Amino acid sequence: MKPIIEVSQLCKNFKHFTAVNNLNFTVYKGDVFGFLGENGAGKSTTIRMLLTLIEPTSGNINLFGENLQKNRKEILNKVGAVIEKPDLYKYLSAFDNLNLFAKMSRLKLSKNVLLEQLDLVGLADRWDSKVKTFSQGMKQRLGIAVALVHNPELIVLDEPTNGLDPQGIADIRNLILKLSHERGKTILVSSHLLSEIEIIANRMLIMHKGKKIVEGDVNSLLDPSKTIVKIETANNQNAFELLSNSIWSEDLKIIDEQILLKIAKKDVPNLNKFLIQHSVDVYLIQPLHSLENYFLNLTKSTAHVESFTN
C-alpha cells in the first residue's frame, strides 16, 4: 500500500503550551482515516501543519512520498481541504465561489463541469444564490465542493459535521463514503465523535493532549472480543517498563500515569499472573469495556480520575 501521508516526530509548540507532541502516523492510499480527539487535542493543529498553514516546530511531513516543505506547490495541488466552517465569499453566488477557487488552482472549468461539482454536494439547484443566504450545512457542502474542484487525490476534512443538524451530518457522511468508494479518494477526516469515525473510517488515530494514544484499523480497535484494561500498581513506572518488554508491549500505553492495555478478555488472568510473578503489587486491573468507553473516559479524564480518588 502506498503511503499518502507520513508524519514523523511532529511537534508544535505555541508560546505557552505544546499543541502537538512527537506525533507519528501514516495514511495509505484509499484510506478514510479518522482523526479522533476531544476539542483541543491537537487535531486541528496537525491538520493545519499538513496544509502548511502552521509551521511545525520540529518533525517531518511527507505527502505523496515527498517532503511537504520542499514541494509545497506540487503537493498542495493534489490536496483539497475544508477546515472548520468556511464562510466563503458571502457576496458571491455558490457558482462564482466555486469558479473563483477553480481559477486559483489555474483551472478553467466549463459551466457544466462546475454545475456537476455542485450537484455532487447537492447544491445544483441553488447554484446562482448568494452564499449569504445559505444554511450552515449548505455552506459546509459548498466548502467541500470547493475542496474538490481541482480533483485532488487527498481530501482533508476538519470537523466537517460540526454544528450541523442531523440531516446535514447524514449528508456529509454519505458524501464522504461516496468520494471514497466511487472516486477512490484518500480522505482524512477529523472529529470529536467516535460514533462518526466508526461509521465512515477504515483506519483511525486517537489523539489526546497533543499525543497519539492509538492508531490502527477501526475494526480491530473496536473488536468486541478485546477490551482495554486500566492497571494500577504500587509502582506504575516499573510496571510499565516491565510490560513494555512483554508480549503485550504493542498495545500498551501510559496516559496521565495510568497504564492502559488492550487485551483479549481471556488473557486478563494471565496478565495478572505475569505481574505478580514479577513481584508487582497489583492494586487494580479494571476493564474499560470498549474503545468508546475508553475514549469517553479519556475525554473526561479528570472526572474519571476523580471517580477513583473519591
Place this chain on the structure above:
Amino acid sequence: MKNKTIYILFFFILVQQITAGQNINVLVANAKSKIDQVKDYKASGKMKTNVSFLKLPIANVMLYFKNPNKFKLKSEKGVSFVPKGSLNINLNSIFTETDYTIIDAGTEKVDNIPVRVAKLLPNDDNNDLVLTTLYIDPIQLLILKSKTTTKENGTYELKMNYHKYSKYGLPDKILFSFNTKDYKLPKGITFDFDDRTSKSSIPKTEKNKKGELEILFSNYEINKGISDDMFK
C-alpha cells in the same frame, strides 16, 4: 563771449519764466484741455503687478474710457487682481470734479524734467478725494506724475511716460503705486506641503506694503466711439 553768456543766461531765465511764471490755474486748464481732446479711447497693454504676496503673471489688459468719467480696466483673459482706485490711472477722471481749488506748490523735477506742481483741493468736504497733486510739464502740457489721497483707499501715486500719443496726453507707460495691507492666512487652513526650504528665504525687510502696477500700452484707438455697455 560775454554777450553769449548773457544770452544763455537770459534764455534760462526765460525758460524759468515760462516754467514758473505761468499762472497755475491756466496751466492746469491747458493740461486739461489737452486731455479733453479725447472723447473716448480703447487701449490695449500689458499689466505687471508687483505686490510681495501676489505672484501673478503679466496680464494682457484692455482699458476703456468714455467721456466724462466712464473707465474700465479689463484683463483679456484669466483672473486679474485690479487695485481699487485704479480708476485714477485715467487722468481724465482727475478733472471730472470741476469744483476745486488749485494751489501753486512751486517747481520740481520728475525724471530730470522740470515740472510745475499743482495741488487740487476739492471744495466739497464729502468727496472721497482729499487731495490730488499734479506734476505738470509746462512745455508739453503733460502730467508726468500725480499723487492722490483718498479717504477710503489711501494714497496712490501715478507716474507716466509719454511717447507716441503725447499729443492726446495719453501715456505709453504708467507706473501706479498704492498701499496694500499685509496678507496673512492662518497657518493650517491650507494644509500646505512644507518643503522645508522656506524658513529663511525672505528677509523681513522685504515685507513692503507698497504695491506697484505697471502698464505698458501698445495701442490706443482714440475717439472711435465706445458703447456704454462696455462699462457695465
Place this chain on the structure above:
Amino acid sequence: MLSLLQIELYKIYRRPRTYIAFAAITAIVLIFQFAFKSDGQSYMNLMLQNVQDNFELDKSKAINGYFMCYIILNTLLVQVPILVALIAGDAISGEANMGTLRLIVTKPFSRTQLIIVKFLASFIFTIILLVWMAILALFVSLLIFGSDDLLIFRVKGEESQILQITQDDILWRYFAAFGYATIALTVIASLGILLSVFAENSIGPIVATVCIVLFFTIVSNINVPIIDKNIKPWLFTSYLVGWKGFFYIGIDAEGQPIKGSVENWMAIRNSLYILIAHIGFFLGAAIYSFRNKDILS
C-alpha cells in the same frame, strides 16, 4: 500571478464595500460643487482676507473648474486614506474573517505572491479611485464651472502668498498631482495590508490604519517649531500633501510666475523617494510577517 491578480480584482469588483468608497467620493465632490456653485464667494472672501480691501477681483472667474479641483483635492486627500484603508486593511484580515484565508493559502502559490497580489490589487483600486476622483473633481468641475486661471493660496513659512497659474499651464500639474497622490495613497494601502496580516477581522486594521494616519496628520500639523524640526520629517503623512508642490509655480527675480515651472523639484522628488521607501518597508514587513505566520483563523 496575473490570474491571481484578476481574481483579486474580481473580488474587489464584486463586493459591495468597494462601492462605498466611490459613493463617498461622488457624494463629497457633488456636495462641494453644489456648495461652491451656490456660495463660493464666502470661501473666496475667507481666503482673500484683507486683499479685498485693496484689490478688486472677479471672484466668479476665480471660482473655476481648476480651482474647484484644487479645493476638493485639498480636502478629499485627507479623507481618501480612509477609503483606501477600507480595502487594504481588509486584504488579509477579511479573508481570515470569512474563513477563506486558509483555503487560499492551501492553493498552490506562495504567501509572498499572495501579499504582492493583494498589494497590486489595492494599488489598482487606488488608481481607479483617483481616476474617478479626477473625472468628478476635475473634468466635471470644468464642465460646471468652466476653465480659467488657477489661484493658489499658500502659507510659505512666515509668509502667505497668492499664486496665479495661467490656465494653459495647469492640466499637466493635475496629472502630476494625481500621479503623486497615487504613490502617497499606496503608502496607506501598504500600511493597511501590513496591519491586516496581524488581525482576524477587518475592523481592527482599518481602524488602526486610519488612526495612524490621523494621528500622524494631526501631529504634523501642530505647527510648533520643535515638532516641525524634529518630528515632522519622520512622519510619512507630512509627505502626503507633496502633490501640492506641483502647484507651487516657480517665481522669477521680478516676482513673476515662470510658466511650466515648479518652485522646488528636489523637494517633490525627495518626498517621492521617502514615500516609495515607506511602501517598500511596509510591504516587506507584510511579506515577512505573513510568511512566518501560523494561520489559526
